Amino acid sequence: MATALKKAPKKPVAEAGRTIAASRQGARTAKAAARREAILDAALDEFSARGFAAARLDDVARRAGVAKGTIYLYFKDKEALFQELILFQLSPVVGAFESALASDLPLATIVDQAIEIFIREIYGTHRKEVMRLIISEGPRFPTLAEFYYREVLARILKAMRARLARALDRGEIADDVLIRFPQLLGAASVLAVIWQGLFDRFEPLDVRAMMRVYFDRLFLRARGPT
Amino acid sequence: MATALKKAPKKPVAEAGRTIAASRQGARTAKAAARREAILDAALDEFSARGFAAARLDDVARRAGVAKGTIYLYFKDKEALFQELILFQLSPVVGAFESALASDLPLATIVDQAIEIFIREIYGTHRKEVMRLIISEGPRFPTLAEFYYREVLARILKAMRARLARALDRGEIADDVLIRFPQLLGAASVLAVIWQGLFDRFEPLDVRAMMRVYFDRLFLRARGPT
Amino acid sequence: MATALKKAPKKPVAEAGRTIAASRQGARTAKAAARREAILDAALDEFSARGFAAARLDDVARRAGVAKGTIYLYFKDKEALFQELILFQLSPVVGAFESALASDLPLATIVDQAIEIFIREIYGTHRKEVMRLIISEGPRFPTLAEFYYREVLARILKAMRARLARALDRGEIADDVLIRFPQLLGAASVLAVIWQGLFDRFEPLDVRAMMRVYFDRLFLRARGPT
Amino acid sequence: MATALKKAPKKPVAEAGRTIAASRQGARTAKAAARREAILDAALDEFSARGFAAARLDDVARRAGVAKGTIYLYFKDKEALFQELILFQLSPVVGAFESALASDLPLATIVDQAIEIFIREIYGTHRKEVMRLIISEGPRFPTLAEFYYREVLARILKAMRARLARALDRGEIADDVLIRFPQLLGAASVLAVIWQGLFDRFEPLDVRAMMRVYFDRLFLRARGPT
């Protein structure tokens, strides 16, 4: 996530052997970082629950345990808070997928890993709400959609295409369909997140099982009974 | 679409043999219905462009060519307008899928038909925005999600399961995977709509081709080169 | 006041012999105009009392007997309200001075008339506060200062210079000092307004008498004891 | 300037023969005084540029090179800062006028001196902004206006009246008009300051020349061509 959408206040990493002054600064900075995160967490909750436009910064502040004005010490305005929230949550995830895809394990193993990463890092966490927010609000935040495409999606798609090309060479897969439409590899996770938000209370969905059979089909793979 | 979410103002159907007064009434009623539709159309545009919370009834009224107060003659409030808008757009679609699925044509044909129905009736029309609205705003409108599930999704899923059960009996399909996870049959259309809203400008997606290979995979079917 | 700073909502002058519809429109328009004026009057009071920045639109609304939002039906924002307020008050005054100066009465008479116009139309009315507002806030509202210069001051200065040139020709005045510094003709009124706002409670000023002796001096004129 | 409007933090004057501790204190005190002045200077700039209400203490602090909180170590609040700022700037000026007026030089000479004092000490310096601030904000700061009247204006007016009374005795002036309206002696400087702030960019004003002809007129004096 090299290119930040907006430069965040510098957060020097605490190091050993620093002077007292530096330590004090570190402490102050650590507290500031904690506050920043508290606000981001609260914002995620509120934006998820009500959507960007209907969320109230008053509620974000209350939930974060700060005064309303404090938010403006860390974020330029509501929109900046929203965008930085997405970045903050997304940054750590891309790497995980990239390294999974870079490995030379059998494709089947990689797929299983990817499913587990998705469930552990996204579906089972607040990041699921981040995905939903991108889906819901993205059309109204072109910068956000562009950033997400450039820094997340394009990178994952590229890594997937590379791995699939190798797989095709080796005969792990039979055709180039998934190289032409790598988006399909994400269809199940998108479906899972949306289903969960809308219909899970009517008809719960076993996401892991669903994803497994989904990828089995995509890769024309047979699998024993689950 | 038997159960309405909210009772709409009565719209007596015009009949033959009516008196002049009735005719006048009919005319008035026809005009009223046209107005209602104009408002719904305008509302779809505005809600799609800005989301429910950020859309302004002022803009809806202007776009519909009516005064702001007029909206309240046809809809209780903003939320009712939104919900009825979804219903109004959805009503005609379910039937098409149901009858396609009810047919005894080969599964492959039905799938091809469903793809075309989706592209013609949804992806190529404003209903695509309706889908997006359900996805985006559904979590904040439980009644809406429930209605959509009950009146649309459940019915389509049921019809699909029925057809798939017959297909399994006849050996058209090899296993019950899609009967257990019929949601997968909708994954590609969800993906198409979301991709279009977020990333099409960066990387356009050939939706028809994508859906064809997608269903080929789901049904473990081979197909000649496109 | 030909060039308006901002186009005001059209205020068709009521005419005889109009249709019922026009009459209705006229009534509505008349009421709207009255409301507009009420807001402008209230705004003048509040802006005068607290200055532009510290004045609260809440108070303006309360004083005008309208709701806060109503102000925004008539004025784009606080600044527009302020600027239109100045224009509204100023428009009628320039003409009075221009015609006084255009006359061919003896200079002494014209001066006496101008003093009376000033006292009657400005010093004795709310327009005195308008002058104060221009003086106080003008430096922060360059458009306003420019407008005032162009539409009011430059026109009055021009009319004065013209009359003074004729006076010089006729021997009514002895030199061109006032043609070179016509600003001096306004010094006493500026002084009067400022003194009134700041020091009148400590040392009241007989403005009419002061202005008379002032112009006597400026025109090197003798006058009997007042 | 005997009576202070508000007691300023004690500023013990540095004296000779003090102990090291006292010296340190003195140093600290000198630094404190410098800081106070820096804040006052910055405040003058900001208040002049934006007016009292719209000026931000944040900007004052930044401009003065201190932290926001530091301002509150030297001034009770924003209003105190404003008022002390006026006093601080005004204190040195009154004396100059008083001694000019006390002299027994010919009236014409005194007037010429006063013009030069005005231009050098006020019009050509930041004190011009102070005058503008008094004119603009005075009506909202009755204490300030009263202080200014009592400590500055009344003293100058008194000195002027005294000198004029002597001039009348000696036949330097022909009547008591300026004794009755000594305010007129200040009209030109008020006009100069206001004109400069509002209209100089449209029509520059030669202030010295204007003031000379102005006083020539007031004193019914002839002067050779400039």
Added chain:
DNA sequence: GATGAATGAGGGTTCATTCAT
């Protein structure tokens, strides 16, 4: 029915002031 002026609650943002460090 239709209009659109009027309402006023609500929310984003600012900024004087405080206070822990």
Added chain:
DNA sequence: TATGAATGAACCCTCATTCAT
């Protein structure tokens, strides 16, 4: 003493909703 992060009251402006015409 000096700092500047934190506070929260205040205020401008928007917009869903109402209602007189």
